[in-house]
Amino acid sequence: MALGPQHVLSFSPDGKLFAFINDQGILRIWDTETNELKQEYTPNLQLSGPCTALTWVIVASSSCELTEGRKSKKARKSHTGLTKDSEANYLALGTSNGHISLYSYALGKIERTLKGEGHSGKITCLTQDDKGNLYSCGEDCQILVWSLSDEKQLSSWSVGTEKPYSIVYTKKSNNIIVGGRQIKVYSVASQELVQTFTGHTSDINLMSSLVLDDSVEYILSTSRMDRIICLWNVGKKGRNKSAACTLLMEDVAHCLTSHVDNESNLRVASVTRSGVIHMYLIAADNVKAEKPIKPKLTIKLASDSTTVIAPIPVVSVSLQHNYRPQELIFGYGSSSFLVFERLTPNFEEKLQVLIRTDPKSLYLTQGKASKKDAKLGVAQKTVTPIVNEADVNYKSSVTVSRKKLKAFEMPMESRLQNLNINAIPGGGAPQAQSKVQLLVQALHSKDNVLLRSVLHTHDIKTIQLTLLKLPVHYVGPLVNELTQFMQQKRMNVEYAVDWLKILVQTHSSQLMALGSEDLLNKFGPCIGIIEHRVNCLKELSKVAGRLDLLINQIKRNTNEDNLYTANALVYEDNDSSDSEVEDAGEKSSPDDEWDEDPEDIVENMDQDGEDNDDSENETDSDAENEEEMET
Template identity: 50%
Template sequence: MSLGKKHVLGFSPNGGQLFASVDEHGILRIWDTETNTLKQEFTPNLQVSGPCTALTWVAVAGPRSKKSRKSLQAQDAVNEQLHIALGTLKGAVVIYSLAEGKIARSLSGDNHDGPVTSIVYDNASHLYTVGADCRALVWSLTEERCVAEWQVGPEKPQNIAYLHKSRTLAVGSRQLKVYDVKTKELVETFTGHSGEINGISSIACSDGSEFVLTIAKMERVICFWKIDKKGKNKASACTLLMEDLAYCLTSEVREDGQLRVASVTRNGIIHIYLLNVNCLSADKFVKPKVSLQIASDEAETVEPLLAVAAHFVTDSNRSHEVLFGYGSRQQLQFERFTPNYGEKLNVIVRADPKKLYAKKKGKEQLGFQAATKVQKPIVSQKNVEYNSALPISQKKVQNEVPMEARLQHLKIHGTKLSGGKLLTQSKTQLLMQALHSKDKAMIQAVLSTQDTETIQLTLDRLPLEYVSPLVNELSILLQGKHANVSSALRWLHVLASTHTSVLMSEDKEALREKLAVCLGVAEQRMHCLSEALQITGRVNLIISQMKRNADNHLNDSNALILEEDPDEPAESMEDALLTENNWSDLEDQQDGSIKSNSNDELVADDDLATDDVEANSDSDVSMEE
């Protein structure tokens, strides 16, 4: 049976002695229909394989010991043990052993890129699965790996059925498509359902003809499709009516050609149809021969009990009985009942399973003591990986995106220009991954971006639940080095302008606590801004004066140009250089002496004039002589 609104269930092939079901949490439970006891309960490792999404019963040969040939032949029937093949949410296929009460083996090879939607066994050591990736895979139980695959899309397949005589695989989505298993070719298509097929069953008649029965979502009909590997868009061979939508479908054909079909509807009623395979007609709709309804035995009020599954007993001694289970997924009761076909409605009054379990005390009386294995994975809190960055107490975000698709979204793709630079694009996925994993190196790499356009594109696509963690990371960067502060200010400015409504929608106290660190850092840096501006102005003034003096010295037009004379002595040249170098100093000294001692300068001038007169008179006397 395949997945139809979390109804993953199936009866064992040995006359329905065991019943397996998977609830909405992916927990496998196996019941004994003879004793109405829960035999086993298995919770898969959610991190390794994920919840179960599909199941089917298989007969796998167990390990053989080294004994004589006679003992080996005698134990062949014993070694054939019942197993359950499980398809998981992560696309893998595992084999569950009833004898060991655990996963006996995991099939290797190519897995589905998404959950397995349906699985079927061909009774010849091969499994067939379809998944959300629109592929059909063939698994070999002897080789324990995937051996073949082909595409069955573009519509997502929901259910499959294997037809032994024609060696074909019927895949149901909105249409029913039939593929040849050997050639992997589409040989036949059927149209008629308006919704997705959520239940499928197949029958093989003694004359060699094969039929596939289907039920669909939001439809109250059961369609018959005759498989002959010819034609496309063929109509149904017969249509059966129901009172409500069906969740479970089973069928059986006898050697005399009589066909029995049973469906379990949403309101918990079992409809049973009696047909003749050789007299199927599409001209009119067929109504159920009898309907079974289970009711509680309360004295005051009569409440209906919902049927969960139904199965036809193939035992010759019980050929007319119907095996059905009623109650809830956790508390089931099974019963074999022979319908009265003389009445349209058979009401079966039974005790409510909930009250039956409530009256008993202890797990031993509840029937849980009979469970041989109850396994639950022990996972450390440190090893748990959450799909959402929100705290555990808040609402979890369901994310069923495959891991391969997530990793592809994390890669930063960009086309290169002629200079080798990447075009500006969003880093939203990388930022979400960094905030989710709290990787400091990755956060630093993303928030070190200086390009305003990249920051704007990243924050435009950022989900709202990541705004608060981003503010916390920016407040930490504002307390670091100057390079981190400059980049953090850019991100904070764009974040405040982009997600203003998100920040303002929060409580005032919460918003004040988030921005307290940012405001404190800003006030501290603004406090010393005036002193820093004063020091900067003084330094700039000194540097400008130094530059101006250097320019004036280079542009001086009165600079002395000296030419060396080879005939002149070296000492006279040095004296001349000293005289010229000290010329400006002497002039300054003379100007100062003139201003301070004007009287002394006048006396010195008179003395010089008297000496000149006496020198001239002496020269005249010498010339007369």
Template identity: 30%
Template sequence: MAADGGSSSLAYPCAFSLKSRQYLAVCAQDGRLRIWDTHSNTLHQEYVPSAHLSATCTCIAWGPCRTDKEGPQRKKRRSEAMVAAERADLLALGTAAGSVLIYSTVKGALHCTLEGAHSGQVNSVRWHPEGGVLYSGAEDGHIAEWDLRSGKLRCKWKVDRSAVTSLCVSPDGRLLLSAGQTIKMWDLETKEVYRRFTGHSTAVTTLCFATTRPPDSDGLYFLSGAAHDRLLSVWQVRADGKDKNAVVSFTLTDEPLHIDLTASDSKDEAVRLAVVCRDGQLHLFEHILNGHCKKPLSPSCSVQVSSPGAVGVPGGDSPTPVPVLATALGQEKQALLLAYGNHTQPVIERTTVNTAERHVCLVRDVKATLTLTMETAISKVKTPVVNADAKVLVPGLPGHCAPVKSVPAEAEKRKQSSKTKEMSIEERLGEMDLTVSARKGGPVGASSLQTDSFAVLLVQGLESNDSNILNKVLQTKKEALIKKTVSRLPIPAVLPLVEELTKRMQGNPYSAVMMVRWLKAVLTLHASYLSTVPDLVGQLGVLYHLIESRVKMFHKLTRLHGKLYLLVTQVAASERSHTVTELDLTAKLVYEEDSSDEGEEGSGDEGLAEEDSDNWEEDEEEEMDETSDREKEGEEEEEMNVETKVNGDSDLEPENESEEE
């Protein structure tokens, strides 16, 4: 029973097939699924998912072995039937897009796709022992139960607020373990929590049942390993429910990535355990699970694979460690199946290890093994299967005469017409219209550039380093055309395109504006591939420093632009204030008051006085005389009033007074 290590970001998922251990499934950094034959150490099958770059594989699980029931059946011998029954077929792949791919090794193609249950990355997939049911746990915190016969979702339930990082189904198919930071045991019939286990401070990445006994017998144990944790904990499912703490712990040198064990069926049988750590070492344990153990257990044997030192190279005498990718225990105690080296081309070896020694170092020449396996694989793929009686004729050899076939006249005319229309690559480049005007109401005979030709021309220009072809392609301004071209670009041409864009961005600023569009499309559509390149920082260092320097200069230029704009506005304002304008003497408002008759007469007299300016002295003298006469009359009236008061005639009316006078 093996645990997948697909939830780790740095470790690529890999798993041996069940029972026979005939195949090793590996998902490398390029997103391709490769199935290796463990007997011949050659590539058996290769599958490239349609979204292998945007939705990479995150976890792998082999399904139970089954027979191939497709196609017409015939009577088989007993030996053939036994081989067919032990053959591994279905393989479940969890993806970063939330879907689950079911791949069939018998068909050599995709069996079905399970979608619509998860909104986040699938972290773990597990098969039910019956084989027709699959469970998946994802980042959205849900567990989905799939029916593979119909390819539909049976049910889905919420586990916790955090993500589900690991799953495991009990051997009897009644219980399911799920873990994020807390481990929960579910009853698959009722979908209710049966037990809870807490003790890990980080996300649990590995779960595996160690015994096949029922849970009520106090003999059911399971293992758990967490991220950044160097301990492998063993938990006991007790009938009284007092199972809060781990009963046994195994010490490791690093975080566990891949686990294989032989489960114990009785209390007296020991559990054999093989653990592959992140540092590339393999640790072997053997322990009888019969209760609590206070002291952590150290491995009985540690295995390290290394390559021999290079001769004649300074410091090359010391061996170089080779990481172990996966392992499987054999039927014998000392038998091991190892996969080590690189995920792209692993080396698979069946060996025996002396478990009596605490530390074992296996010296292997990985490069020589890789070259041999690559040559045999290529020869098997490239060599065609030809009948011994057939003759193979190659053009150019002496004695070769191709049979002349009679061709109808219409076909010859079509061929001649097609030949006359064919043009060389230079003529096509010369007549190529990058505006694609022929598609939108242009002339029918005009040449239109399609997206496929853009991608092909771009690859040709990058391989031949032809500036004319690159200028024709990279000068386009349509973002839709750029995105389609970059999306159809093959993976080996991505890094050369980034280098070419970096060179062109260092030139004219106008060309840099156009290159930024291409660079944005490359980083958006091929981000998953670029993130897997180990030395990407060194390759993109020039581009990063170029963009950073231009961004810093842009801030300085904006400040300078603001200061200059402020100075220009101040100078214009000062010039406006110094300019003197002529005063406007016209009245803004005229108010006319209504004049009376006396005023009109007075105004007429004033006008006459102004006209007779020569007699002004006489007028003044007359006015003086009139005022003196009025004063005298006033004095006389006052005297008369005094007299009347003295005589007692003050009560007389004014009219009588005038009569008496």
């Protein structure tokens, strides 16, 4: 059986044990009668790879004795102390590497690995026949036959190009039915294709076999994307046979089981993705393909909380068990907290709602009660001794000689620091213990002023020491407060990022223990705020780049205007200036030469005027002579 794309689960044949492998590859085995987690096994992922398929197998007692002889005395002693039923229970685990290992429930570990070439891809499904052989199918489109007694691979054959995801063995006809996009029936003896059924729109992940009237064999199948269950009649040879009957569901199925009761009625139970159980009751004479059949009974679970009534999802269901087969075994809760219950279905009611306590809160209350009982037990076992003072011999204290005592002198540096008058009290780095007490008080009282005084620091060492000593149950409230800090100003965002980064590094193990759902709910708002701020970073960088270009251009223009306003360099040569002055003095005339009388100046001006008049008369006479010549 498979729950979702990554979960693998199965009930034991007697219905007393339930095996489940979660996303982390951890195998957990519960006792369905006591609701106790019996075993937990983490495989070596580097050697064997994560587990992708499992099924319960029954190994003969002879093989158990052979393997028992190989063990040490300590292991043999613990092994013989168990019951015969537990000794025969084994889990066949198929890994992503294509190999199969046998997990012993009695020893609580991988006892052996089957020898052979194995699959070239991961194993998708396993099943066992009544002869002690194991059949496996994988993504390499191959079916392999394994011998559990000889611990080796026997044979293999191909099933075409479609990847098989489920496999079922039919005892009456000795056939292997493989589910991919189609349902193909192969004969185990000849390894030939006998029948083909077509009707699903996606890959078939769940199948179950049954026999009606001790003569007719049927196959139940459902796919990953269909909300129907098809009933197929396995009989004569043929291809593309249609379904004998169709069952309707409200959602996609994650678990499927079937059983034929004493009145030869077919009982089918399925668990949908929403955690609801659908049950169908079909008479042997009413198997017709005229119209789809609706569920006879729908079972839902709800919590008994006084504040909020929330649905409790059902994880698995089983009808194929030897222990009280008329009852329905189902487990509800989550992958970490499971509770199993047996119920006799009442088909007179169409809808049945069961009020139950949430398994997670139930486990927490039981844990607190056990701790209180343990403390009371320890207190009751404590006995105060009765002392008779007459029998007590008091010894004197040991005296130490003065020679052994060493004089302690304070260094000069410490003395000078104590004499420092200007030292500010409390000016040093705050102690981590005081920060922890303040942080716990702020989270408990929800005092914003006190909380800001604690969180407003960039000292990495102080933050590390504070978070290292912070109690685990205050991690959740601190994450909520840091999320509110992320929604405020930039200064608060910087403080929140420093604290959040070191918080994830320090309490990573506690955060991983919450589970994927709780962890996503806790950090979802904070991650959304970070992504929103990161999306704005691109536009902000563009704006900052353009502003830098404008500022640089403005600075460049202002520098060009003031480029020639002042002399960059002034150089004076004293020798050249003196020589030029001397030359000018020699060439210049004395002062008396430049002084003249005003009467001389007037006479000179009159002479110049007469000369000019004579020149003008001469030019006029020349012009008259030229005119006479021309005539």
